[in-house]
Amino acid sequence: MAHDTASPLTENPSDELPRKRVKRNYVACRRCHSQKIKCSGGLPCGSCSHAKKAQECRYPSRDRKVTVMERYLRTLETENAAFKQAQSAGSSLDRTVRNAPEATDGTLQADDEMQSQPTVTIVSKGSSSEHERQTSFESSTVCTSFGDELLSCFAHEEIRPDGTPAREYARDDCFNRLCGQEYQLPNRVQANLLVRVASRYIVNDYHQFQMKPFMEKLDQLYRDASIGERSNDPVWICKFFVVLALGELYTNQSQDRNKETKNSIPGTNYFLTAIGLLQDLYEEPSVQQIENLLLFSFYSNALGRTNSAYVYGGIALRLSLILGLHRRKQIDQIHDEVELENSRRVWWTVYTFDRIYSSRLGRPVTIHDTDIDVPMPSSNHLDPINRNKFEAPDHLCANIRLARITGQILNDLCGAASHDNGSFLSEVRRILRDLRSWDKELPESLRWRLGGPRSLSSLHLHFNLCIIQTTRPVLMHMFKRRNPFRQHAVPNNATLNAKSPASLLDVTNQAESAQAFPPTTLALGEACVQAARASNNILTQCFIDNSLAVFGYFDAHYLFSSTLILIMSAVMEPNPRDSDAVQTALNLLNTMQNCGNVSAKAYYIRLDCIKTRIAKLKGDISRKDGATATRSLTGPGMSAGEVDQNVNSLSQEPPATLLSHNIFSAHNSSEELWLSNPFPYDEATDKHLALDFAADPLDNPFIRNFLSEIDGGDGFNGMTSTLGNNFSVGETWGVDLDHDLIHF
Secondary structure, three states, X not given: OHHHHHOOOOOOOOOOOOOOXXXXXXXXXXXXXXXXOOOOOOOOOHHHHHOOOHHHOOOOOOOOOOXXXXXXHHHHHHHHHHHHHHHHOOOOOOOOOOOOOOOEOOEOOOHHHHHHOOXXXXXXXXXXXXXXXXXXXXXOOOHHHHHHHHHHOOOOOOOOOOOOOOOEEXXXXXXXXXXXXXXXXXXXXXXHHHHHHHHHHHOOOOOOOOHHHHHHHHHHHHHHHHOOOOOOOHHHHHHHHHHHHHHHHHOOOOOOOOOOOOOOOOOHHHHHHHHHHOOOOOOOOOHHHHHHHHHHHHHHHHOOOHHHHHHHHHHHHHHHHHHOOOOHHHHOOOOOHHHHHHHXXXXXXXXXXXXXXXXXXXXXXXXXXXXXXXXXXXXXXXXXXXXXXXXXXXXHHHXXXXXXXXXXXXXXXXXXXXXXXXXXXXXXXXXXXXXXXHHHHOOHHHOOOOOOOHHHHHHHHHHHHHHHHHHHHHHHHHHHHHOOOHHHOOOOOOOOOOOOOOOHHHHHHHHHHHOOOOHHHHHHHHHHHHHHHHHHHHHHHHHHOOOOOOOOHHHHHHHHHHHHHHHHHHHHOOOHHHXXXXXXXXXXXXXXXXXXXXXXXXXXXXXXXXXXXXXHHHHHHHHHHHHHHHHHHOOOOOOHHHHHHHHHHHHHOOOOOOOOOHHHOOOOOHHHHOOOOOOOOOOOHHHHHHHXXXXXXXXXXXXXXXXXXXXXXXXXXXXXXXXXXXXOXXXXXXXXXXXHHHOO
């Protein structure tokens, strides 16, 4: 009873007085309190007994402060909501599969007892949580939506059948992985620094969280911690730790001084803490949970867990579709302008990640552009105060447009249907037109420049990769016909016949004469090489500016994709410039893998395999060419003096052969390459860098004519006759490009 807890039972005042003074009772019964007389306590008290009104002796209830587990409160809230739902339906539905532990004798069950008896309840979606305002999106194809529409035909307004919730589902903490993960906060200064480092690399490129509200919550977190209170928002705490992981990742050094494993990836400990706090809130999705999944996918790439990153991004996309973030009608129901703009930007970041991950892994896109009608990010509808809560939308919009083009490359150039419709060149032209329009419409503030922010480098690396992915099938087609090594890839014990060319240069000349390419085809191949050179120079400058993400996945991938093209260029048209660029890229990847970048290690191994194969083939050809030259120098009828004269002349003027640069020398081992200067410099180095940064790979008169033509033009017909109507990408696209290079 209430009074049992409010006032202890005492002896009747008529009994013998205790030897010690009775401690004053600060709680009087209601009758004594109303009459302002002293109350002796007890039930009944002395005054009520003396007045013969013992039945009126009542004590007021007093709440005690008790400590309970938050999980227990959530269970009670869930059960209460389910009970109210059942009452409103006019039925007494007991949905509880197993009852929650009850408090007995004024005590609460321990937390471990609650875990041994999980509560699984059937609840109505959105009935008891903070996700009430987040409604699921349903298209007209859903049968329940069709049923609601039919019901509305019999009423003047949209109604729902009485007692029928939108959707019911079983709910338990175990489903959401609410395991009560313990965590320890880093010091406040360190946390601030790591968050700001993370924002430098990801906030401008994408929208994964709002910086200003995030910092405000961070300050509140440490204010609460200073007085012994913990945050009651596990979703935000999860985001906090994964942001710390990204911040430490981009500092390029781990803060863990007790790490036992060499080359551990910075931020791993923070990320493992975030993993323990991650909840599977699939039935109650929220925008904040989607932001968390985007952050998880971003960091997973640094761990080399690209499939995990792809899955995290896929879950974020599915939750976004559940909330209807891709549809204007659904998202316009959000009345708060900050929340509306945040939802838009989160959606477009999800969209961008889907295109990027699908492109890197060679997967089909998850959602088509025709299914999306939500507006692009914009700050025009925000008042000045709220506008400061977001970054300028130009950078994000530029990334979104590139992601849309990336999706077109996946679907139209590399999709299953593209292999059968014979429209490869038409699609290449359409995509290059879009890329050229993107470049022409780019604001001046987003043009790459020396000393600019790191986000500009990432944007233009993305742009160059789109050009490479679009044009490299044409370059591979040219390479396979101008590859000087294919004809010389013969067993070591084979001998050259009398009609074999005497030098590698003759092989190339014969190949070029046998297969002449139209100017437009050559221009497309050159555009691919120019884009690769630009990416290589941007990444080199990032290293010089100390903004290269040493542990990052994307920088390693950009290095790998551009280096493949530069190797092809160096083989077809040898020049020290491309060979130096290849060596620079190999040095950068080697540095990154030595630091512990797992993706860089995998890419370096592939490139080193290609380089070793080229060196071996070049050595075989040099030996065969030397044997042929020796036979010609010591031909029948020659005197000893004539032979010596010929040998001396060769030693003074070596024959011009392809790939004479030392990057592909058979005598240079992988270890020896790293001892040389990774950044060769001459007087024209700065000029070359400036030209490459400013050059437009698509600014070629033949490409301009190609883009302005319609099907059937001279340039189009010339390429069609060379490549064939049914030319398809095949193995030349995606991460399998190195497969063709290895097998010369």
